[in-house]
Amino acid sequence: QVQLQESGPGLVKSLQTLSLTCTVSGGSVSSANFYWSWIRQHPHEGLEWIGRVSYGGTTYYNPSLKGRVSMSLDTSKNRFSLRLTSVTAADTAVYFCASSEMTYYGSGIYRPQGFDSWGQGTLVTVSS
């Protein structure tokens, strides 16, 4: 079972860049069998998928955040990262990293099974 741990500053100043890292154990960020995602949850609200990164550094982002978000893999340290630029108070949230293991469904179809492992989450507060 993959285990994930988020790390990074809990306080970021307005208009600066939020940077978080997720360290992976029990799996490899170099594996083609996983997607690695970031998800956030505003206080007392629902879940928002931020984006994902996968083997070779392929990324997909939530269109609502596109232009401010980037993700990357660090294969030497088996971790992946999130950068969110020009943050405002609206970016204050608990940030989770999560993994999705791929499953082969036949006929050339590989799909994830949802987010099957999660980090514990880290609260990031944007201050003015």
Added chain:
Amino acid sequence: DIQMTQSPSTLPASVGDSVTITCRASQSISTWLAWYQQKPGKAPKLLIYKASNLERGVPSRFSGSGSGTEFTLTISSLQPDDFAAYYCQQYDTYSWTFGQGTKVEVK
């Protein structure tokens, strides 16, 4: 983007009840849908994937069904540990989205 709409937003229930949560997609997602349970201060936990497949270790009182645009999560014989928030999530397209959540609370 595919929009996911859950109902109800809040579901008062008692231990032993059978409860059903509905999730509707704004366009067909086949069966590429997952359900999660989240308790306060904790990360979500995967319950169901591909609409109806029970994740390992999840009690059999949880079940999922549906395809296309309409899906349900049913908890038969609600247990005290099941009072929590539940979210659906589609992964049909490149951009993944969650429903807004349903809170199962004590009646």
